[in-house]
C-alpha cells in the first residue's frame with residue numbers, strides 16, 4: 001500500500017536535492033518512479049526496486065518526448081529541473097536570460113506537452129511544477145532572471161490547471177524558500193568572498209530564515225507527495241509556499 005500505490009511517476013532533476021528526495025519519497029509511498037537527470041552519474045545509486053533511472057537532459061526536446069513515450073503513460077509528473085542565476089536587471093546577460101527561461105520554464109512546458117496526452121488517455125493525472133518563493137511571492141535581491149522564470153512557472157501552472165480541470169488533470173506548483181541542497185552550497189561558495197568567508201556566507205543564508213534554519217529536501221518532497229497523491233484531489237491551480245515563514 002502507500003499514498004501513491006499503483007501510480008507511475010516521472011521526475012526530472014532527480015540526481016540530487018529536492019528531485020532526488022521526491023523520487024525516494026514517491027517510491028516509499030508505493031509508486032513506481034522514473035527518475036531522470038542530465039547527469040547519469042548522480043542517478044547511479046538511486047536505482048532500486050520501484051525506481052528506474054534514466055539519463056535525460058530536459059533541454060533536449062526530442063529526448064523528453066522519446067523518454068516519456070518509452071516509459072509512460074504517467075499518473076504523476078514532477079517538473080523539478082531548474083537553475084538559480086545570481087544577477088540583477090543590469091548584470092543579467094542575454095545568455096543567462098535565455099538559459100534560465102529554457103531550463104526553468106520551457107522545459108516544464110515540453111515535459112507537460114509530452115506527458116499530458118498519456119494522462120488524458122487514462123482519465124487523469126497530477127502535475128507538480130517547481131517554482132520558488134522568489135518570484136511571484138517575493139522579490140529577492142540578486143535573483144532577477146530566476147524570479148522572472150519562477151513567476152512564469154506559476155502562470156503556466158494556473159493556465160494548464162484551467163484548461164484541463166474538467167478532464168481529471170490537476171496542476172500545482174511549489175514555492176520553497178531556501179533549501180539545503182548541493183546547488184545551494186555552490187551559491188554560498190559563490191558569495192563567500194563578498195561575505196568574508198564560507199561560514200559567513202552560509203550564516204547570511206541561514207540568517208534570513210525566520211525559523212533560523214534552512215529547509216531539508218525531504219520537507220519539500222513531503223509537499224510534492226501530497227500534491228501528487230489522491231488525497232489532494234480537490235487542490236489544483238495553486239502555488240503553495242513552503243518557506244519556514246520567510247515570506248510572512
Ligand code: NAD
Pocket residue numbers: 012013014015016017018019036037038039042056057058059080081082083084103130131132133175176177178179180181182183184217
Ligand atoms: P540542485 O540544483 O542541487 O540540483 C539540480 C539537479 O538538476 C542536478 O542533479 C542537475 O544534474 C540537474 N539538472 C541540471 N540541468 C538539467 C537539465 N538540463 N536536465 C535535467 N537535469 C538537469 O537541486 P535543488 O536545489 O533541489 O533544486 C531543484 C529545483 O528546486 C530547481 O528548480 C530550483 O530552482 C528549485 N528550488 C530550489 C531551492 C533551493 O533553495 N535549493 C529553493 C526554491 C526552489
